[in-house]
Amino acid sequence: MSSTAPARVPQEERTRVMRARLLEATVECLVERGFAGTSTTLVSQRAGVSRGAQLHHFPTKDALVVAAVEHLSEVRCRELVAAAAALPTGERRTRAVLGMLADHFTSPVFTAALELWVAARTDPGLLGAVAPLEQRVGRETHRLTVELLGADELAPGVRELVQATLDLVRGLGLADTITDDARRRSRILDEWAGVLDAALKERAP
Amino acid sequence: MSSTAPARVPQEERTRVMRARLLEATVECLVERGFAGTSTTLVSQRAGVSRGAQLHHFPTKDALVVAAVEHLSEVRCRELVAAAAALPTGERRTRAVLGMLADHFTSPVFTAALELWVAARTDPGLLGAVAPLEQRVGRETHRLTVELLGADELAPGVRELVQATLDLVRGLGLADTITDDARRRSRILDEWAGVLDAALKERAP
DNA sequence: AAACTTCCCAACAGTCTTGACTGTTTGTTC
DNA sequence: GAACAAACAGTCAAGACTGTTGGGAAGTTT
Incomplete structure (x- = not known):
């Protein structure tokens, strides 16, 4: 019944939500803890995202921060x-x-x-x-x-x-x-x- | 003359010089590396001061930075x-x-x-x-x-x-x-x- | 000169951060 | 519906930084 399941959450949407949550959390951490205090672990915790998921979307801290800048x-x-x-x-x-x-x-x-x-x-x-x-x-x-x-x-x-x-x-x-x-x-x-x-x-x- | 008198430097002067060197190096590090990049080891290296000597004059990093602020x-x-x-x-x-x-x-x-x-x-x-x-x-x-x-x-x-x-x-x-x-x-x-x-x-x- | 204080040195322990790694679930495609 | 790819989860090791500890040298006081 693959043709009768159109309303499941598509990949694209999941990715979008996940990235948005991470970027939002990054900005919040910047405000609350400053740049030096914005560790990747803190961001993932705050976003309610596992560390693995974070590393999947943003392989390095630089990638995360640059995306946050944009x-x-x-x-x-x-x-x-x-x-x-x-x-x-x-x-x-x-x-x-x-x-x-x-x-x-x-x-x-x-x-x-x-x-x-x-x-x-x-x-x-x-x-x-x-x-x-x-x-x-x-x-x-x-x-x-x-x-x-x-x-x-x-x-x-x-x-x-x-x-x-x-x-x-x-x-x-x-x-x-x-x-x-x-x-x-x-x-x-x-x-x-x-x-x-x-x-x-x-x-x- | 005494047998061992190479260079009699009084304590007060030594501490003054040592502290000045460390504070100067701290400011330089702030300019070049930013606050997060200003580690105590880097400061002591830059000042040409041993880590032990640094810790003697400024027991903690806070003490060093606060003195640098003043x-x-x-x-x-x-x-x-x-x-x-x-x-x-x-x-x-x-x-x-x-x-x-x-x-x-x-x-x-x-x-x-x-x-x-x-x-x-x-x-x-x-x-x-x-x-x-x-x-x-x-x-x-x-x-x-x-x-x-x-x-x-x-x-x-x-x-x-x-x-x-x-x-x-x-x-x-x-x-x-x-x-x-x-x-x-x-x-x-x-x-x-x-x-x-x-x-x-x-x-x- | 001897006791005493200040000053200086080097190695070490504890904590934190980053990114790599292995395994599991979910969605897509043939 | 089965193979495949993407998304997700949790653990681990290497490195860096701070501050402590114990010892030794230089200067000061009596």
Whole structure:
């Protein structure tokens, strides 16, 4: 009766689920234990996956981590686009855009990405995987920010101001990892929004 | 003269030299191999110190790293003050201050500090040592920046602008660790110098 | 000079991590 | 429905790292 069993779980689906569970667990471990604390045994335990199954899907730790990097960059892009869709328009638009960016750069996915950046600095294999993907995410974020702010990138200085804004929120995100101070962050963004708005307006009359 | 007097080195001096060598080697390892790659054996090899001697001065790895954190914070403060003394005055002062800060936040000492920050996030013992010292360095840096810019911190928004500037260079420093782009950094600082100068002038008439 | 402290050295035990290995179950194909 | 391939499970060995132990050398004090 082989022809009357169409609803069994196909291989492809099982593989997909298994890999997704492992990658999700990897990101969680990165956030909770850091890169050095993310051992393969810990990941498999957390994912509820046997060690053998893990080694089957990801033969080495590098393979697992590189796949996690790709997974994470996709998640980051998705989250950004989703958050951008819920932004208000009008007077406080700029401040809202900054708030969205700051939220992203203080979220767990950013923390995980930070662990990977720092680890990649001294790990050539990891750097090869992280660098191009990070560049892609960075470009996408820049493009999105320009669009959300309605800035004219052809005007001189505008491109640099947007980059400065992104580097600022990156710095805020870094500071947040060891000393969480949301009030301080909020005041800084208030001030930055005013300055940025004025500068952009002045550069695109 | 006595029969055996090849080189009488007092204890105090020996320990001082030994500890300094070990701390210096620790920072170097942090920069080259990252925190996870900084093993105690590697440090002792690099310092040209036997493992036994290392264990004598720093019984545990934590003790070594904590001492390195303190050492590093002192070095950072010294470097900042020294660089500040060589700044020009006049028209391009603000840009020069930003350049000095950016240089500091892309230097090896910053790289080492970054490794410690990230590691401290998931290591309570290390966090206890890093957090207060980082706060001290941060405050000192802020104070110095306000002074160098000649800003009036009592004026509303000025404090936030200085903090934003420091977070910006921190973000630039983070970006620099994986993709070194000095030209991009320079253009951003050019633009921000103009905006910051205008904003500060406007807020302190 | 002798007792005493500090400093230094080398070998070792215990723990953790990675990836290799053997065996079992499940799905696919002929 | 039988052969085959993929997915899954659990154990094992090699290597690395940390911190301990016991002994010996150099410096200090009385």
